[in-house]
Amino acid sequence: MIPGALRELQSLPRLRLQRCFFLRPAEVVAPELLNKILVVGICTGRIVEVEAYRQHDPASHSFRGRTQRNAAMFAPGGHLYVYFTYGMHHCANVVTGVAGDGQAVLLRAVVPLAGLDVLRPRRPAARRDADLANGPGKLCQAFALDRSFDGGDMCSPAAPVWIGADGTAPPVEPRVTERIGIRVGVDLPWRWLAP
DNA sequence: TTGAGGATTCTC
DNA sequence: AGAATCCTCAAA
Numbered sequence A: 001m002i003p004g005a006l007r008e009l010q011s012l013p014r015l016r017l018q019r020c021f022f023l024r025p026a027e028v029v030a031p032e033l034l035n036k037i038l039v040v041g042i043c044t045g046r047i048v049e050v051e052a053y054r055q056h057d058p059a060s061h062s063f064r065g066r067t068q069r070n071a072a073m074f075a076p077g078g079h080l081y082v083y084f085t086y087g088m089h090h091c092a093n094v095v096t097g098v099a100g101d102g103q104a105v106l107l108r109a110v111v112p113l114a115g116l117d118v119l120r121p122r123r124p125a126a127r128r129d130a131d132l133a134n135g136p137g138k139l140c141q142a143f144a145l146d147r148s149f150d151g152g153d154m155c156s157p158a159a160p161v162w163i164g165a166d167g168t169a170p171p172v173e174p175r176v177t178e179r180i181g182i183r184v185g186v187d188l189p190w191r192w193l194a195p
Numbered sequence B: 001t002t003g004a005g006g007a008t009t010c011t012c
Numbered sequence C: 001a002g003a004a005t006c007c008t009c010a011a012a
Helices: A003-010 A026-033 A116-122 A136-142
Strands: A037-040 A043-053 A080-085 A089-096 A103-114 A161-165 A175-177 A191-193
Touching: A026 A043, A026 A089, A026 A103, A037 A103, A043 A136, A089 A136, A103 A116, A103 A136, A116 A136
Parallel strands: none
Antiparallel strands: A037 A043, A037 A161, A043 A103, A043 A191, A080 A089, A089 A103, A175 A191
């Protein structure tokens, strides 16, 4: 066993977050997702940056109601909402609240933990491992998340994508800022970062 | 059918 | 600061 692989095995999360965790408002779930672990097959990453979006929020894709594109946002908490934007990037969200709420938490950055050898070739522009998944589009490119994952249920035992916990608590004092990359709803302090 | 804009990233 | 690049949705 080579050291890197052993380290990756030891970092595997043991607990899969259950439905009840996600059946709460996005701005409550979001900061609690910090330090949790995104699992996609053998690849994992610690969540370090998130943003919350709700239906009566002009910045949210669900603001104007359900469409074909955002339908997954209206699923029960614990599902995935993955969308395509700017003609080249995907962004991944964790749906929150109960069915019909139209809420989600955008996964903006993770620190890769396992599967680095799989992630690196997918991110040729990343010169350092720190740049593999430090952005919502980069994260999806590294973890190969696209619209084929949209609507998936992360609470299903067979789910290829899920959120795990390894016992690390969310940061006691996360950095909180306004959301970025949006033109409306810029006032809400709904972006959280692990220090 | 059309067109404007986008929860971004990379390079100059 | 600007380009890349194409899907989505609302309006006509």
